[in-house]
Amino acid sequence: MITFKNVSKIYNSSGKQVKAVDNVNMTIEKGEICVFLGPSGCGKTTLLRMVNRLVQISDGTIDIGGKDIYSLDAIELRRSIGYVIQQNGLFPNMTIEENINVVPKMLGWDQAKMKKRYSELMETMGLNPEEYRKRFPWELSGGQQQRIGVARAMAADPPVMLMDEPFGALDPIIREHLQNEFLRIQKDVKKTILFVSHDIDEAIRLGDKIAIFNKGQLMQFGTPDDILANPKNDFVQDFIGSDREIKRLTLLTVKDLLNKGKKAIRKSNIQFEADDSFVTPDTDLRTALSELLSSPSGEVVIVDQNHHPLGVISFSDFDLFTGVHPTTLKTVIQ
Ligand SMILES: Nc1ncnc2c1ncn2[C@@H]1O[C@H](COP(=O)(O)OP(=O)(O)O)[C@@H](O)[C@H]1O
Numbered sequence: 001m002i003t004f005k006n007v008s009k010i011y012n013s014s015g016k017q018v019k020a021v022d023n024v025n026m027t028i029e030k031g032e033i034c035v036f037l038g039p040s041g042c043g044k045t046t047l048l049r050m051v052n053r054l055v056q057i058s059d060g061t062i063d064i065g066g067k068d069i070y071s072l073d074a075i076e077l078r079r080s081i082g083y084v085i086q087q088n089g090l091f092p093n094m095t096i097e098e099n100i101n102v103v104p105k106m107l108g109w110d111q112a113k114m115k116k117r118y119s120e121l122m123e124t125m126g127l128n129p130e131e132y133r134k135r136f137p138w139e140l141s142g143g144q145q146q147r148i149g150v151a152r153a154m155a156a157d158p159p160v161m162l163m164d165e166p167f168g169a170l171d172p173i174i175r176e177h178l179q180n181e182f183l184r185i186q187k188d189v190k191k192t193i194l195f196v197s198h199d200i201d202e203a204i205r206l207g208d209k210i211a212i213f214n215k216g217q218l219m220q221f222g223t224p225d226d227i228l229a230n231p232k233n234d235f236v237q238d239f240i241g242s243d244r245e246i247k248r249l250t251l252l253t254v255k256d257l258l259n260k261g262k263k264a265i266r267k268s269n270i271q272f273e274a275d276d277s278f279v280t281p282d283t284d285l286r287t288a289l290s291e292l293l294s295s296p297s298g299e300v301v302i303v304d305q306n307h308h309p310l311g312v313i314s315f316s317d318f319d320l321f322t323g324v325h326p327t328t329l330k331t332v333i334q
């Protein structure tokens with residue numbers, strides 16, 4: 001658990017004072033991903049770097065697992081926190097294996113243990129350990145370098161990770177791929193992660209919680225669904241965009257409809273031809289809605305993995321389930 005209590009940061013730059021972080025209060029539970037979201041300059045990086053004491057706190061306290069970070073030795077603290085930045089921060093003169101082993105080496109691990117950990121991490125990242133062992137960072141693509149940056153931060157298995165726009169510089173397809181990989185890994189490792197982003201879609205996809213900032217102040221803290229359903233003020237509403245109802249749909253799947261909206265799902269006499277469009281229980285509702293829009297009958301068949309029909313969805317199911325009138329959904333999505 002990470003707790004921020006009345007945390008502020010004032011920078012003094014050439015005689016001028018800048019309040020970069022303004023009295024922030026929030027608690028992030030163990031094993032959760034909290035995305036710090038907001039426009040450039042709103043204090044996300046400053047707040048993140050206060051956690052590993054790369055930036056000194058001006059006022060307030062930050063506790064990790066109930067301990068004030070200033071009661072701990074700074075070097076010890078940093079070793080217990082993995083840190084990933086946008087430009088991956090790999091050492092250009094070190095091989096991939098050496099880069100990944102930086103922290104384990106400082107911790108005095110023996111060669112066999114480091115070698116094993118290197119291979120394990122590379123497998124996790126979907127990279128062949130032997131192929132990359134002796135390569136240098138510049139011999140890798142941007143996406144591969146970011147994977148190595150994440151692997152390096154995880155090397156000594158720290159309970160906490162700080163990630164500052166780690167996928168921000170990548171093109172959208174590679175970025176989405178890495179986001180999905182990251183979620184898959186997090187399912188197993190369950191780290192407590194503070195993740196900086198300026199991209200609402202990334203925040204919705206990755207965050208268990210989202211903290212939205214403006215000018216150093218915490219505007220809203222909550223689950224993606226909380227924030228999309230009930231933006232607390234005009235700033236949050238503008239920042240998340242007018243299509244927030246549609247974004248909310250990406251958080252839900254057809255399975256949710258099957259579970260909760262059973263009454264609306266017709267199950268008998270389903271006509272399903274091989275080339276009809278269909279959805280599966282894992283399809284997100286945003287995608288399902290697109291399928292509905294392009295279906296002449298206004299209905300789409302739900303099939304299981306063997307292509308056996310499970311039911312049919314129509315616009316009225318969305319109304320019932322999301323509380324958003326289908327006409328609104330149609331207008332927003334078109
Ligand atoms: N070392 C510094 N000295 C003075 N001002 C700084 C320093 N670092 C950041 N700032 C200022 O603090 C504010 C927040 O910056 P930052 O935390 O980098 O925001 P973000 O990561 O959200 O883009 C900005 O106004 C920025 O100019």
Ligand SMILES: [Mg+2]
Nearest residue numbers: 044045046196
């Ligand atoms: Mg930043």
